[in-house]
Amino acid sequence: SAVISQKPSRDICQRGTSLTIQCQVDSQVTMMFWYRQQPGQSLTLIATANQGSEATYESGFVIDKFPISRPNLTFSTLTVSNMSPEDSSIYLCSVDTGGNTEAFFGQGTRLTVV
């Protein structure tokens, strides 16, 4: 299993600013992921955070908007850049420790952009 600490738990931000979300895991993991859940929508994968290399982004998500760092096997950050109200969502960090059979999630960051 894995315990994930995600910070901040919520924030209200001005449009045009950036917010960095932190994800700390209590054990070393290979696979770390960032998801977004817009109001009324499914959880959607933004990117896979790779240790020692650039993140791998899903279709519709770009590095300039969502830069990701993964400095070691227990920590990652996601930045939401130049925010607009459309970025108001819940952002979730996830890790997979079970050989693709069990993912663990942080409690999420509820972001509101005004």
Next chain:
Amino acid sequence: AQSVTQLGSHVSVSEGALVLLRCNYSSSVPPYLFWYVQYPNQGLQLLLKYTSAATLVKGINGFEAEFKKSEPSFHLTKPSAHMSDAAEYCCAVSSYNDYKLSFGAGTTVTVRA
């Protein structure tokens, strides 16, 4: 490509009644299937999973789900609802060669006394 459809964004059941949450999916490869639950003020946690073993899967808190390849579906059931089952339930699919999860839109369950 994989996709997941959950029928009904909100389900209300009486305490002691059957809980049935529907999940249909499409996948071009043999799937791994999951149900996650999020209780109020808590993070997502795994309820149960199917990874190509028995088609009827039992999870925590009395929930179970059956993998039906012919439909294809992975509906979640619990024979008798309890007040503590009030939560959001999400169905998800991945595959043996891909760690990425594709989620349904989620179903919020409320339980009436």
